Amino acid sequence: MSIETFLLEIENRKKKDLEKLNRELDEKGTAIQNERDAKIREIKEDFTNEAKKILFDAINANMDSAFNVIKQEIKKYTKTPQYKKTLETMVKTSKKKLDKNITVHCREEDRTVLKEIGVTVGSSIQTLGGIVAENKDGTKELDLTFEELLRTHEDQVKDFLTEKTS
Numbered sequence: 001m002s003i004e005t006f007l008l009e010i011e012n013r014k015k016k017d018l019e020k021l022n023r024e025l026d027e028k029g030t031a032i033q034n035e036r037d038a039k040i041r042e043i044k045e046d047f048t049n050e051a052k053k054i055l056f057d058a059i060n061a062n063m064d065s066a067f068n069v070i071k072q073e074i075k076k077y078t079k080t081p082q083y084k085k086t087l088e089t090m091v092k093t094s095k096k097k098l099d100k101n102i103t104v105h106c107r108e109e110d111r112t113v114l115k116e117i118g119v120t121v122g123s124s125i126q127t128l129g130g131i132v133a134e135n136k137d138g139t140k141e142l143d144l145t146f147e148e149l150l151r152t153h154e155d156q157v158k159d160f161l162t163e164k165t166s
Contacts (some may be wrong), residue, residue: 094142
């Protein structure tokens with residue numbers, strides 16, 4: 001073998017080794033790029049989820065606060081003359097929906113007012129205000145307590161509160 005052939009062979013081997021190293025480098029570079037892109041997507045997703053959670057928690061805290069204010073206002077309302085009229089309306093509604101002869105369960109503070117209206121008053125209940133009415137045989141009940149009214153209209157109240165804060 002001549003020196004030129006030997007040098008040519010070394011040169012060819014060197015080219016092959018360099019090509020192999022360049023391929024490996026490209027593959028490792030692509031793998032690193034893919035890993036980096038995946039990590040960036042994961043971090044963005046984590047931050048997006050965390051931001052949504054923070055926003056959701058803030059909205060719920062705001063709603064809880066608003067509902068607490070509403071409950072405080074209801075407590076004040078039950079001390080007004082208008083509340084007696086509200087109780088009368090609740091009794092009329094209950095008689096229409098249930099029966100003319102109803103038994104009404106209410107707060108201890110409302111017993112006298114309801115007796116004055118001429119309705120049979122049953123047991124006392126823990127509530128912000130309002131009544132629970134039942135027909136004479138106890139098979140039908142109508143819950144018109146403020147808590148129940150708030151609960152059944154919660155979505156409407158939340159929509160209203162959301163509109164007011166927007």
